[in-house]
Each structure stands twice: as C-alpha cells, then as structure tokens.
Amino acid sequence: KGTMPDLWQDAMDHAVTMARKAGEIVRDALQNDLKIMCKSSSVDLVTKTDQNVEQLIITSVKERFPEHSFIGEESVAAGEPCVLTENPTWIVDPVDGTTNFVHGYPFVAISIGFAVNKMLEFGVVYSCIEDKMYTARKGKGAFCNGQPLQVSDQKEINQSIIATEFGSNRDPDAVEKIFSSMRKILCLPVHGIRGVGSAAINMCLVASGCVEAYYEIGIHCWDVAAAAVIVSEAGGVLMDVEGGPMDLMSRRVLAANNNIIGERLVKEIEAFSAVRDDAPVNPIK
Ligand code: IPD
Ligand code: CA
Ligand code: CA
Ligand code: CA
Incomplete structure (x- = not known):
C-alpha cells in the first residue's frame, strides 16, 4: 500500500483542478455561439466545447500521469466497445448534459471518475453553472463544496x-x-x-x-x-x-x-x- 494512497490523492487533486478549468470553459461557451453537431441522431448532440474540454483533460492527464489509461465519451469511436482494464483509468464525460448546455438549461456537469483494478477510487462531478463541486474518495466520504453529503434516510x-x-x-x-x-x-x-x-x-x-x-x-x-x-x-x-x-x-x-x-x-x-x-x-x- 505505502505510497499508493498518496498517488491517488494527487490524481484526485488534479481532477478537481481540471474540472474547475473545464467548468470555466463551459460557462464561457454559454455566452458564445455554440457549434452544435449531431452524433447518432438529431437528438444526440455534441458541440465543439464537448470535444475541446475532453481534449484538454486527456492532454493534461497524459502529461501528468503518462502510464494511466483514459476513457472519454468523445474519444470512444462510435460503435466501438469501450473496455476497462486493470490499469489506472480516468473515465471522463467532458460535458454531461449536452442538451442542457445547448439550451442554457442550468444543469451541466464535468464528470471525472478514476478506477484502479476496475474498482472506482474517486469521483469528481462539477455542476459548473450552479458552481457545485462534488467530490468523493473511496473510504473518505462525499462532499459538495467541502460540505459532507449524506443520502436521505427515507424507507417508504x-x-x-x-x-x-x-x-x-x-x-x-x-x-x-x-x-x-x-x-x-x-x-x-x-x-x-x-x-x-x-x-x-x-x-x-x-x-x-x-x-x-x-x-x-x-x-x-x-x-x-x-x-x-x-x-x-x-x-x-x-x-x-x-x-x-x-x-x-x-x-x-x-x-x-x-x-x-x-x-x-x-x-x-x-x-x-x-x-x-x-x-x-x-x-x-
Ligand atoms: C446524457 C445525460 C442524460 C442521460 C443520457 C446521457 P450527455 O449525457 O446524462 O441525462 O439521460 O443517457 O447520455 O450525452 O449529455 O453527456
Ligand atoms: Ca452525449
Ligand atoms: Ca453523459
Ligand atoms: Ca457528454
């Protein structure tokens, strides 16, 4: 175990930094004319921002953690199976809620998960229009903007x-x-x-x-x-x-x-x- 947990903490800090940077890009893009494209159908949308944000995240992960693997929505080729291996893997959705983004409906997130040996180690979800940074690391609790989160105790x-x-x-x-x-x-x-x-x-x-x-x-x-x-x-x-x-x-x-x-x-x-x-x-x- 030794140094491993520290390494993942490092990766998680990096994920939070990238999510914040990506969120800024997404918020700025809302002010501009979006270049909207269709993927599998006329209701399956993607924008230049989705692609740019994913590229930004891939580049910075590759630079900082060259041995790690990467799965991202906009870089998985259409129809190709996406495979999760044992290798430390970043699982990224650069813009979750693209339809919202295109319409300015204010729920758009940058989602960065990280798995090792196919087990999830941490997750960062930045709801960038609300400016809510959700973070969780395995065994260490979940937080929104630093405040601990707890599910509802409802049983009915x-x-x-x-x-x-x-x-x-x-x-x-x-x-x-x-x-x-x-x-x-x-x-x-x-x-x-x-x-x-x-x-x-x-x-x-x-x-x-x-x-x-x-x-x-x-x-x-x-x-x-x-x-x-x-x-x-x-x-x-x-x-x-x-x-x-x-x-x-x-x-x-x-x-x-x-x-x-x-x-x-x-x-x-x-x-x-x-x-x-x-x-x-x-x-x-
Ligand atoms: C979509 C959103 C949506 C869900 C779809 C996803 P995208 O992601 O999460 O809420 O219903 O299944 O594909 O395409 O906006 O990243
Ligand atoms: Ca999509
Ligand atoms: Ca998504
Ligand atoms: Ca997406």
Missing part, C-alpha cells in the same frame, strides 16, 4: 422522489416502455418523478439527500463512474436495475439512498429492463 417509496431520464432513443416502443415504468412508479404513488438532464447531477442529488433514487437504462460508464463514488460515499447503494450489484460497463444504473428503496424500484422497473436498445456497444449482462 411513497414518500420518495425518484429521478430518471428519457435518453436519446426515440423509438416508439422504447419510449413506451420508459413511460410504462414511470407510470407504475408514479402510481405507487411516489411524491414525484424528476430528471435534470444530467445523469451525474441526478446521482449527486441522490447523494445530497433530496432525491431518493435515480435509474436509467442506456447510460455509459462515463455518465456514472464519478457519481457512483459520490453516491456510495454519501451512504447510498448502487445496483443493477434488475437487482444485484451495479456493473459499470453494463449501461444500466440504479442509485438509491438504501437497499429498501432500491429493491422496491427493481420490482417496478422489471418490466422494462433490456429496453433502451440504443445500440448498446457493450454487452448487457
């Missing part, structure tokens, strides 16, 4: 707020299935269903205790890697939407304040798992 689903997202799949059957899961959850009834348009921020809201759970099928590892550490260090749980532990590479996530709420949701989501079939490039287990 019908006293809960649940977050989810529609993603960018507009296939009517897939959309129908998302609605059917939401209809079931809404009618439990829950207090409300929310979704801020950023997977990472939804999860940070679970960590903060104002949302009991968040689930989504179709997400990628870069959407959730950093926030997963923040949720678990705030006392929450990460599960697969069908129950059991979360697999970071499975493109599905359920983050909950506790197992009771998590398991309760698994029952309701059952009907729609394996649905968000927007070309999953990684095997769904």
